[in-house]
Structures are given as structure tokens and as C-alpha cells.
Amino acid sequence: MTLGFDTPVLNRLAHVSEAHGALALGDRLASLDRWVRADLVDLEAELAAIPRGERVVHLAAHHLLDRGGKHLRPLCVALASRFGDGFSPRARSLAVAVELVHSATLLHDDVIDVADRRRGEPAARIVYGNAASIFAGDWLLVVALRRIAAANVDGLVESMLAVIEEMIVAESVQLERRGRVEGAREDYTRIVEGKTCALFRWAMQAGARVAGLTAAEQAALDRYGLHLGFAFQAVDDELDFAEGNGTGKDPLVDLREGKMTYPLVVALERDPSLKERIVGLLEAGASDAELATIAQRVRACGALTATRRLAEDHMQRSLEALSALPAGPARDALETVSLASLQRTS
Amino acid sequence: MTLGFDTPVLNRLAHVSEAHGALALGDRLASLDRWVRADLVDLEAELAAIPRGERVVHLAAHHLLDRGGKHLRPLCVALASRFGDGFSPRARSLAVAVELVHSATLLHDDVIDVADRRRGEPAARIVYGNAASIFAGDWLLVVALRRIAAANVDGLVESMLAVIEEMIVAESVQLERRGRVEGAREDYTRIVEGKTCALFRWAMQAGARVAGLTAAEQAALDRYGLHLGFAFQAVDDELDFAEGNGTGKDPLVDLREGKMTYPLVVALERDPSLKERIVGLLEAGASDAELATIAQRVRACGALTATRRLAEDHMQRSLEALSALPAGPARDALETVSLASLQRTS
Numbered sequence: 001m002t003l004g005f006d007t008p009v010l011n012r013l014a015h016v017s018e019a020h021g022a023l024a025l026g027d028r029l030a031s032l033d034r035w036v037r038a039d040l041v042d043l044e045a046e047l048a049a050i051p052r053g054e055r056v057v058h059l060a061a062h063h064l065l066d067r068g069g070k071h072l073r074p075l076c077v078a079l080a081s082r083f084g085d086g087f088s089p090r091a092r093s094l095a096v097a098v099e100l101v102h103s104a105t106l107l108h109d110d111v112i113d114v115a116d117r118r119r120g121e122p123a124a125r126i127v128y129g130n131a132a133s134i135f136a137g138d139w140l141l142v143v144a145l146r147r148i149a150a151a152n153v154d155g156l157v158e159s160m161l162a163v164i165e166e167m168i169v170a171e172s173v174q175l176e177r178r179g180r181v182e183g184a185r186e187d188y189t190r191i192v193e194g195k196t197c198a199l200f201r202w203a204m205q206a207g208a209r210v211a212g213l214t215a216a217e218q219a220a221l222d223r224y225g226l227h228l229g230f231a232f233q234a235v236d237d238e239l240d241f242a243e244g245n246g247t248g249k250d251p252l253v254d255l256r257e258g259k260m261t262y263p264l265v266v267a268l269e270r271d272p273s274l275k276e277r278i279v280g281l282l283e284a285g286a287s288d289a290e291l292a293t294i295a296q297r298v299r300a301c302g303a304l305t306a307t308r309r310l311a312e313d314h315m316q317r318s319l320e321a322l323s324a325l326p327a328g329p330a331r332d333a334l335e336t337v338s339l340a341s342l343q344r345t346s
Numbered sequence: 347m348t349l350g351f352d353t354p355v356l357n358r359l360a361h362v363s364e365a366h367g368a369l370a371l372g373d374r375l376a377s378l379d380r381w382v383r384a385d386l387v388d389l390e391a392e393l394a395a396i397p398r399g400e401r402v403v404h405l406a407a408h409h410l411l412d413r414g415g416k417h418l419r420p421l422c423v424a425l426a427s428r429f430g431d432g433f434s435p436r437a438r439s440l441a442v443a444v445e446l447v448h449s450a451t452l453l454h455d456d457v458i459d460v461a462d463r464r465r466g467e468p469a470a471r472i473v474y475g476n477a478a479s480i481f482a483g484d485w486l487l488v489v490a491l492r493r494i495a496a497a498n499v500d501g502l503v504e505s506m507l508a509v510i511e512e513m514i515v516a517e518s519v520q521l522e523r524r525g526r527v528e529g530a531r532e533d534y535t536r537i538v539e540g541k542t543c544a545l546f547r548w549a550m551q552a553g554a555r556v557a558g559l560t561a562a563e564q565a566a567l568d569r570y571g572l573h574l575g576f577a578f579q580a581v582d583d584e585l586d587f588a589e590g591n592g593t594g595k596d597p598l599v600d601l602r603e604g605k606m607t608y609p610l611v612v613a614l615e616r617d618p619s620l621k622e623r624i625v626g627l628l629e630a631g632a633s634d635a636e637l638a639t640i641a642q643r644v645r646a647c648g649a650l651t652a653t654r655r656l657a658e659d660h661m662q663r664s665l666e667a668l669s670a671l672p673a674g675p676a677r678d679a680l681e682t683v684s685l686a687s688l689q690r691t692s
């Protein structure tokens with residue numbers, strides 16, 4: 001059967017889509033949009049209403065928040081809650097909190113990575129300075145934790161603190177990796193699970209708990225969050241190699257910073273001659289021409305295809321996790337999020 | 347009456363001391379030491395038992411924690427708790443938490459201030475890097491908040507989050523002040539209340555609440571914490587101008603960084619000709635010779651005496667706050683802490 005898309009990946013996706021809901025992705029997205037639009041409007045309004053203090057720390061935080069972003073993690077809270085009591089004001093407050101924690105990590109990451117751009121604009125640290133950006137991240141964490149405490153759902157403050165600790169340890173592993181190429185695959189998994197998956201898992205759990213789901217349903221959504229997060233990160237890694245991507249970050253910025261993305265993990269395994277160049281890059285940086293050469297070699301050994309396959313594999317597993325949940329619009333919506341996560345260009 | 351000390355300040359202190367307990371400071375300190383030694387031994391043991399992970403973030407955190415420090419904030423928790431149920435395991439856990447929050451702020455401050463030394467050793471950021479030092483601070487905050495959540499005293503997680511927010515806003519005011527000399531006195535008060543007093547207040551409240559004190563007793567201890575914190579900061583400011591002080595920081599480091607300490611606030615008011623030099627310092631930094639000249643001028647206009655007077659005034663007010671509390675060894679102990687805080691050289 002020809003599914004009407006002009007790339008194998010889209011065909012594969014449509015195939016998966018068909019197997020799980022008999023709708024093509026475009027129709028699925030339109031349906032998802034209709035179903036959650038009101039929730040998302042409320043969410044955006046609440047995010048926009050985060051207090052705007054007069055200090056530089058507040059300005060730096062809002063510089064990032066006002067750029068928007070995909071709001072995928074709050075969407076996870078919303079959709080998980082829809083299996084139970086729905087996107088109540090408490091659920092919405094938790095959704096805002098997860099976005100604030102995510103934003104806090106971006107503010108800190110951009111300082112650590114000496115990044116210049118974020119979401120198509122100069123990073124907060126460029127406009128307001130590194131110190132303001134660090135304090136802005138701290139402030140958003142505090143605002144998020146206060147919201148979670150106020151929502152008063154048993155164990156959620158503690159589990160968010162555990163997530164933040166996981167993220168910090170993953171950042172630490174990533175720091176220690178800089179300049180090293182050994183053990184790349186093992187550490188890659190560890191870093192992604194800590195830096196990306198942990199917060200997606202929390203978003204799913206928070207939505208599930210606040211809406212009164214059973215322990216089995218919570219566990220299924222937790223697994224969904226893990227695999228969605230991993231798929232999301234793999235696509236992120238792939239986008240670093242896409243010319244003129246829509247992320248608002250510079251292309252090859254991860255490569256320039258010597259971050260061990262999945263394409264690099266694969267390329268190091270497949271093209272041992274690349275190792276020396278990458279060690280050189282990690283130790284002394286690289287010119288734009290040298291970066292382009294490395295990127296070309298990474299592409300040539302099929303590392304981007306392998307990365308796409310990793311993303312697809314995790315997407316598939318996220319769909320499998322959903323099978324433990326009742327069929328209906330909430331499950332359809334999460335399937336759509338998984339399918340769409342592989343199509344994003346930003 | 348001659349009180350036997352050879353400086354006016356000590357005489358004044360001994361006078362205050364006499365009025366409040368008829369014991370000289372040395373005897374008071376010996377008595378305090380006997381009374382809380384067992385509590386402090388337990389506290390040190392629990393601080394030493396903070397998990398030692400293998401990552402650079404853990405190493406950076408323990409680099410600071412292992413240097414010790416005065417542990418004045420945990421002592422506040424211990425002494426407040428002694429008005430009620432005593433220094434229970436839960437109270438001890440809160441005492442550890444307040445020290446971890448304090449340590450977190452030092453790790454972040456040293457990055458922001460580009461400080462080289464802390465507690466007589468190279469700062470964590472020098473040994474492990476700025477990124478590790480930032481993450482180490484984040485990690486200690488998380489460990490502290492988890493402890494506070496586990497202690498399960500109503501409202502303490504929320505009040506610590508409010509304190510951290512106050513500290514961040516104060517840091518932000520301080521950042522914005524850099525390079526400016528206007529409004530120094532007003533902002534100085536605001537910064538000290540946020541950066542220093544808020545955490546002392548929390549320490550007193552935490553000890554009071556976990557030990558079951560009345561609301562009136564809690565309020566009195568909160569006031570005590572406010573004024574003890576202010577006195578402590580004023581002495582800190584004074585120590586920046588002391589040659590060969592025992593703080594383990596470089597002398598004049600606050601001045602070099604353009605921090606608006608109280609001696610500078612006073613000097614700007616008393617010696618307008620200093621304004622130009624200080625603006626120059628703030629804008630372009632200063633040579634060691636220029637720093638020494640400014641320090642000399644600050645001393646010459648009596649700014650250090652004024653700073654000492656500010657510290658004494660707050661010390662006095664901390665003693666007054668205690669009058670609402672029952673007389674006994676706990677109150678004696680807090681009086682001693684106030685009196686001793688003016689004598690410290692580190």
C-alpha cells in the first residue's frame with residue numbers, strides 16, 4: 001500500500017500511525033489540536049501571568065519565557081491528566097511548573113555552553129549577562145517548586161527534587177566527558193535519561209497523579225515519558241546537523257561544543273579515522289571548515305540514519321507503553337505526539 | 347567600673363554582656379560550648395555523612411563542605427530548638443539543610459564574583475571549574491530541600507523556597523548596583539536583609555517550629571535572626587578592610603569587586619571626593635595601590651567605626667528580641683552568640 005508521503009520515513013510513520021489509529025498524521029494533528037486547544041490557551045495564559053518583577057533576574061527569565069517554545073512538557077501533563085479527572089487548575093499549575101523547570105535548565109545550560117542564541121534570539125546571558133542568567137534559572141526553579149508545593153499532590157515536590165538531582169548528575173557526566181571519546185555510547189544513554197527523559201517522565205506522572213489514575217496507569221505513562229523523551233533528544237541531535245534548521249540555535253552548535261550527540265557516538269564507532277579529528281576538536285576547538293568536514297564525514301558514515309532509527313525505535317516503544325491504557329481520545333492524542341515528535345524541524 | 351578588657355569595644359560588649367547575664371564573654375563562650383558541644387558533634391557527623399557521589403558536581407560540593415566553616419546557621423537551629431523539644435534528629439536534619447543552602451550560595455557567589463579563594467583554600471570553581479561549581483550549588487540546594495521535605499514540618503519547604511527567592515532578588519539588586527554609587531544606603535539594607543538575614547531568620551524559625559514553640563516565641567526568634575544576621579554582615583564588611591583577617595578570603599576582595607559594603611556606603615556620604623575614585627574603581631577596576639589608597643580614605647573618614655556601630659546596634663536589637671523569651675540556658679546561649687558575633691575575626 002502506498003501511503004502518499006514522499007519519504008520513506010514519513011511512509012514508515014504513516015504506517016505506524018495507521019496501525020495505531022487509522023488516521024494519517026496530518027489528520028491526527030488537526031484532531032489533537034481541536035481536542036487540547038482550550039487547555040493550551042489556558043496554559044499559555046498562565047505562563048504569561050508568571051510575575052514580572054522589576055529586577056534583572058526577572059527580565060532575564062522572561063526574556064526566555066516570552067520567546068514561547070514548544071511547550072511539549074506541559075502538553076504531556078495535560079494529556080496524562082485527560083485519562084482521569086482532566087486538566088484541572090491544579091494540573092495546569094503543574095504543567096506550568098514543568099515548563100519553568102525546563103526553562104531554568106536552558107538558562108543555566110546557555111551559560112555553561114557559552115551559547116549565543118536560543119529560540120532565534122540572542123540568549124538571555126547575552127542580553128543580561130551570565131550572572132543574571134544563572135540567577136534567573138535559580139529563580140524559575142524556585143517559582144516552579146512553590147507551585148508544585150501549592151498543588152499539594154503527595155510526593156510531587158520530592159519527585160521533582162529527585163528529577164532535578166538526576167538532571168544535575170547528567171550535566172556533571174556531560175561536563176566530565178568533554179575532551180574524551182571513550183565510553184561514548186554508555187554515557188550518552190545515561191546523559192539523555194538524566195537530562196531529557198527524567199523531566200518528561202515527571203510531566204507524565206504529575207498529570208497522572210493529579211488526575212487520580214491508578215498505579216498501573218501511572219507506570220505506563222511514566223514509560224511513555226521515558227521513550228518520548230529519548231526520541232525527542234535523538235531528533236534534537238539529528239537537527240544539529242540539519243542546515244538551516246528551525247531550532248533557533250546555530251547549526252553544529254552541539255558539535256562545536258564537543259557534546260557527545262548520538263550521530264557522533266555512531267560516527268566514532270563506524271569511522272575510527274574520525275577519532276583523531278574529534279579529539280582535536282574537543283581539545284582545541286575547530287575552524288568552521290574543519291567543523292564542516294567532520295559533519296560531512298558524520299553524514300557519510302550513515303550516522304544520521306542511525307540516529308533517525310534510534311528515534312523511531314523509542315517512538316515505537318512509547319506507543320507500546322500506551323497499550324496498557326484505555327483506548328480513547330487521550331491515548332490517540334499521545335500517539336499523535338509520539339508520531340509528530342519525529343517530524344519536527346525545530 | 348573597669349571591666350578588664352583593653353579596648354573600648356570589648357568594654358562596651360562586656361557592659362552589654364553584664365547587663366544581660368552578669369558573665370564576661372569568655373566565661374559565656376565556655377558555658378555555651380559545654381552546653382551545645384554534643385549537639386554540634388552530632389551535627390558535624392551528619393554534615394560529614396552527606397552522600398559523596400563520584401561525579402565532579404559532588405567533588406566540587408564536598409570541596410567546600412569539607413573546609414568546615416563556622417556553622418553559625420545550624421547553631422541557630424539548634425539553639426532555637428532548645429527552647430522547646432530540643433535538638434531532635436528532625437531538628438538536626440533542618441540544621442544540616444540550612445548549612446547546605448548557605449554553602450550553595452557560596453558556590454554560586456564565587457562563580458559570579460570570579461573569586462579565587464574561600465576558607466583559606468582555592469575556591470571550588472578554581473579546582474573543578476565554574477560549571478561544576480554552579481551545578482554543585484544546584485545540587486546542594488536540592489539535597490537541602492529534600493531534607494526539609496522529609497522533616498515534614500508544616501510550611502518549612504515553602505518558607506525555604508521564599509527565602510531562596512529573597513536571596514536571588516537580593517543578588518539581582520547587587521548585580522544591578524555594580525558600577526553605580528547612587529542610592530547606596532537604601533540598597534545596602536535591602537541586599538543584606540535578602541542575602542544574609544533571610545537565611546538566619548529561617549534557621550531560627552525552623553528550630554522554633556520543629557521544637558513546638560508558640561507563635562509569639564517564633565516571632566521573637568525570627569526578629570533575633572534578622573538582627574543577628576545584620577550584625578554578622580556588618581562585621582563581615584568590616585573584616586574586608588582588616589589586614590590579615592582570618593576569613594580565608596583575600597582582604598579588600600569586596601572592595602575590588604565593587605561590592606557596596608557598609609564602609610563604602612558611609613565613606614561615600616562622608617567624603618564626597620571619594621565618589622570619583624570609587625566610580626573609577628567600579629568602571630575600570632583599580633590597581634593594588636589605588637585600592638590601598640581608597641581603603642585608607644575609607645578608614646580615615648571613620649567608616650569602619652560607623653560599621654562597628656551598626657553591628658553593635660543590631661546586636662543590641664537581637665538581645666532585645668530575646669526578652670520575649672523565657673530566661674534560661676537557651677536564652678543565655680543566644681545572647682552569647684550575639685555578643686561573640688562582634689568579636690569574630692573570621
